[in-house]
Amino acid sequence: MREEKALFIIFGGTGDLAQRKLYPALFNLYRRGHIQKSFAVIGTARRPWTDEHYREVVADSIRGSVDADFYTEAMVENFADHFYYQSHNVNDTEHYMILKKLAQQLDDEYEIGGNRVFYLAMSPRFFGTIAEHLKTQKLVTDHGYNRVVVEKPFGRDLATATELNQSIEKYFPADSIFRIDHYLGKAMIQNITAIRFGNSIFRNLWNNRYIDNIQITLSESLGVEERAGYYETAGALRDMVQNHILQIVSLLTMNAPVSFNDQDLRQEKISALKSLKVYTPDEVAHNFVRGQYGPGEGVHAYRDEDNIADDSAIETFVAGKLEVENMNFAGVPVYIRTGKRLATKATRIDVIFKKMPTNIFPGVALTNNVLSIDVDPNEEITLYINDKDYDTGFKMKQLPLAYRNQNRDCPEAYEKLLHDLLRGDATNFTHWEEVKYSWQFVDAIRSAWDMETPAFPNYESGSMGPQAADELLARDGKQWFFDPTKTN
Ligand code: NAP
Numbered sequence: 001m002r003e004e005k006a007l008f009i010i011f012g013g014t015g016d017l018a019q020r021k022l023y024p025a026l027f028n029l030y031r032r033g034h035i036q037k038s039f040a041v042i043g044t045a046r047r048p049w050t051d052e053h054y055r056e057v058v059a060d061s062i063r064g065s066v067d068a069d070f071y072t073e074a075m076v077e078n079f080a081d082h083f084y085y086q087s088h089n090v091n092d093t094e095h096y097m098i099l100k101k102l103a104q105q106l107d108d109e110y111e112i113g114g115n116r117v118f119y120l121a122m123s124p125r126f127f128g129t130i131a132e133h134l135k136t137q138k139l140v141t142d143h144g145y146n147r148v149v150v151e152k153p154f155g156r157d158l159a160t161a162t163e164l165n166q167s168i169e170k171y172f173p174a175d176s177i178f179r180i181d182h183y184l185g186k187a188m189i190q191n192i193t194a195i196r197f198g199n200s201i202f203r204n205l206w207n208n209r210y211i212d213n214i215q216i217t218l219s220e221s222l223g224v225e226e227r228a229g230y231y232e233t234a235g236a237l238r239d240m241v242q243n244h245i246l247q248i249v250s251l252l253t254m255n256a257p258v259s260f261n262d263q264d265l266r267q268e269k270i271s272a273l274k275s276l277k278v279y280t281p282d283e284v285a286h287n288f289v290r291g292q293y294g295p296g297e298g299v300h301a302y303r304d305e306d307n308i309a310d311d312s313a314i315e316t317f318v319a320g321k322l323e324v325e326n327m328n329f330a331g332v333p334v335y336i337r338t339g340k341r342l343a344t345k346a347t348r349i350d351v352i353f354k355k356m357p358t359n360i361f362p363g364v365a366l367t368n369n370v371l372s373i374d375v376d377p378n379e380e381i382t383l384y385i386n387d388k389d390y391d392t393g394f395k396m397k398q399l400p401l402a403y404r405n406q407n408r409d410c411p412e413a414y415e416k417l418l419h420d421l422l423r424g425d426a427t428n429f430t431h432w433e434e435v436k437y438s439w440q441f442v443d444a445i446r447s448a449w450d451m452e453t454p455a456f457p458n459y460e461s462g463s464m465g466p467q468a469a470d471e472l473l474a475r476d477g478k479q480w481f482f483d484p485t486k487t488n
Contacts, residue, residue, distance in 0.1 A: 004029075004422035005038035006115045007107055009099070009139070011090060011130055012122035013043020013054070017151065021182075022121065023061040025414035030079050031071055032411075034419055038113070040106040044088040044099065045122075054085035070409060082110070090126050096137035103139060114144025117421065121151060128167030135171035147421060149178045152243055153234065154430075157446065158439035165432055174432065178421050183244040184428040185413030186347075187405065188375040192251040193265070195373075195381070202371075203256070205353065207328040212368060214334045215350040216248055217482050219342040219464070223299060224316070228307035235314040237290070237449075240338040242442040243430070246273060248349065249334055250434065253324045262426040266434065273437035277323040284448035289468040291317030292454070293341040296461025302340075303457065313454055316340040319469035320445070321476075333476060337469055341461040344484040347375035352481060367398045370481055379405040 008026070010018055029035050043054055059080045062071070086102055088095040107114060118134055120127055127150055133139075140146040148168060155161025168177055183189050196202055205211070218240055224231045231239065247269075254272035257264035279287060293316050294301045302308060302316050317339030324334060353369040366386050374380040380402060387399035411419070420428055459466040464485055473479050 001033035003036045003038060004034055004419075005110075005112045006035070006117050006422055007039070007103055007110070007112050008041040008117045008119060009103065010041060010043050010119045010121055011126070012045055012120070013085065014045040014047050014049065014057075015121055017121045018043065019057065019061040020065065021414045022119065022418075023058045024065040025412065025418050027062045027066060027071070027076070027079050028411060028415045029419055029422075031075060034422070038110050039082055040110045040112065041083045042086055042099065042102060042106065043083060044086045044090075044095075046087060046089050048087045049085045051083070051085050055080040055083050058083050067408065090122070090130050090133070093133060093137065096133045096139060100137060100139050107141075112144070114141035116141055116144065116146045117149060118147070119149045124150070124153060124155075124164055127164060128170075131168045131171040140172075145176070145424065146172070147176050147178055147424075148172050149180060149421060151180050153238065154179060154243075154435055155439065156234070156238060157443050158436065161435055161439050165435070169432075175426070177432075178426060179430040179432075179435065180417060181243050181247050181430050182413045182417065183247055183347075183375075184430070185415075185417040186375055187410055187416075188347075188373050188379050188381075189248065189251065190416075190428065191373065191381070192248075192349075193260070195371075196252075197256055197260075208331045210353055211329075211332050212352045212354045213332060213476075213478055214249075214252055215352065215481055216245055216252075216334070216336045217346060217348045217350075217480070218245060218338040219344060219346050219348075219484075220338075220340050221342060221345045223293065223341045223461070224302060224305050224308065228305060231316075232308060232312060232314055236316055236318045236338055236340070237442060237446060241318055241320075241336065242438050245336050245338060246276075246438040246441065247430065247434070249273075249276070249322060249324075249336070252349065252351070253326070253329045253334065255326070255328065260427075262429075265427055266431045270431060270433040270437065272324065272326070273434055273441070275324050275326040275329070276437070276441045277325050278441055278444045279448070280444075281448035281451065284445050287322075287472070288318065288320040288445055288449075289466060289472055290315035290449060290454055291319075291339060291459045291466040291469070292456035293317070293339070293459055293461045294457030296341060296463075299341065299461045301457050301461075313456060315449075315454070315456075317342075317459060317465045317469070319465060319472055321472055333478075335473055335478075335480070337465060337480075339459075339465050343462055343464050345377060346482070346484065348482050349373040349375065350481040352478075361394065361396065364394070364396045366396065372481070379410075 059076050250269040250272040254268040257268045319337035322334040351371040370384040372382040382400045382402040389395040
């Protein structure tokens with residue numbers, strides 16, 4: 001097992017993301033041996049914590065989220081000993097000097113060799129000032145790598161994203177900035193390239209000659225919960241479509257990369273996103289549906305949730321029909337939908353193949369072949385084929401050929417992404433050009449929507465969104481393949 005050496009400086013070390021995702025992910029890398037002796041973590045935030053308290057917080061976050069079968073208490077304690085806390089206001093220049101000293105001391109003590117990961121687990125409004133201070137106060141080293149990790153949201157439109165990007169790129173080279181989209185760390189999302197480019201049957205069929213349409217569903221059963229403040233400024237379009245959904249669209253519709261490395265793969269994803277038709281306001285009205293949840297069984301309407309305006313016009317649901325204007329996908333509609341308080345929690349991709357050009361079986365209805373990729377909560381691939389019923393006579397039925405991943409100890413998204421980061425592999429991080437084309441597409445929808453006040457609420461909690469989301473497909477003679485409101 002190759003040991004990766006790194007000093008992590010986590011800005012926002014007391015925050016939710018750090019505690020729920022980063023510490024357990026780092027621990028999993030530790031117990032699998034990817035990081036061993038030569039690593040240390042400095043957590044920084046304003047709270048005046050001690051190293052001891054910080055280590056307790058880190059240990060508790062692991063006990064609360066990693067399966068107890070996979071570790072011993074001694075492992076947790078040894079791991080937590082690598083953690084140090086530095087109380088620090090990111091706006092305060094003096095603190096960077098103290099941080100620099102501590103970083104140098106830990107680098108020597110743990111023989112890290114100058115590799116630094118600056119993880120900005122805090123509000124993007126601080127990214128520019130942190131990047132500037134890291135550079136001017138010389139926290140970057142000249143004898144190892146210096147990588148900056150940033151979280152979503154990356155801007156709220158193309159203009160703010162560009163500004164944010166420039167504020168970091170002014171101090172760090174483009175290839176040292178790792179933009180996290182944690183969907184790209186999910187096993188089944190990573191599996192898309194394996195399925196598409198590792199199987200000749202799919203390689204040959206993956207185009208507008210054989211695919212009828214593609215459907216992507218990211219549905220949540222929860223409401224806005226404690227994220228009201230952020231959500232009221234974002235909405236489902238910015239929160240889910242600009243990043244996660246468009247990333248999935250790019251993986252499904254890109255051309256084959258020349259080789260499987262970050263540069264070639266991201267180049268094709270950029271082209272796929274560039275191929276998305278940017279809609280006019282009329283086209284937005286025709287191809288996009290927005291919704292906001294009303295009440296349901298035992299739950300409030302969005303507008304009645306804490307810290308939400310009584311007349312909020314924020315969408316908690318989006319459905320849309322995307323057009324990819326490239327040789328392989330022109331004419332294949334890509335239907336997407338995402339929302340809160342829907343019938344189930346699921347991330348799901350359905351690739352619907354065209355029907356047989358003619359049906360030689362009298363009196364038999366043939367169904368479309370469908371490749372379904374369940375991303376969450378199960379990791380499952382199902383290929384639906386038409387199969388002869390095994391009774392006498394000749395009847396056909398739709399047969400699901402399914403594989404479900406049962407491994408309880410598969411690395412979780414953040415663990416995989418952090419491991420890639422340590423190895424300098426940017427394949428599963430979003431390139432700036434991808435961010436740029438995604439915003440360009442989303443901004444056109446947002447600005448069209450902002451011209452009119454929507455009639456909200458327009459869907460019942462526990463449903464699969466407004467009726468208009470079904471009509472979007474029905475008018476093309478299609479329907480959502482995934483329908484959790486129906487019992488099969
Ligand atoms: P959070 O819980 O509010 O944490 C924010 C952190 O920033 C805290 O550690 C806070 O600590 C620190 N902080 C705030 N102002 C500071 C200042 N002036 N100087 C130094 N430290 C300061 O937020 P979060 O949920 O962890 O999210 C962090 C980032 O990740 C955000 O960009 C968010 O959008 C993104 N993200 C989060 C999640 C998630 O699951 N939480 C998922 C996706 C993306 P003190 O109060 O002690 O200073």
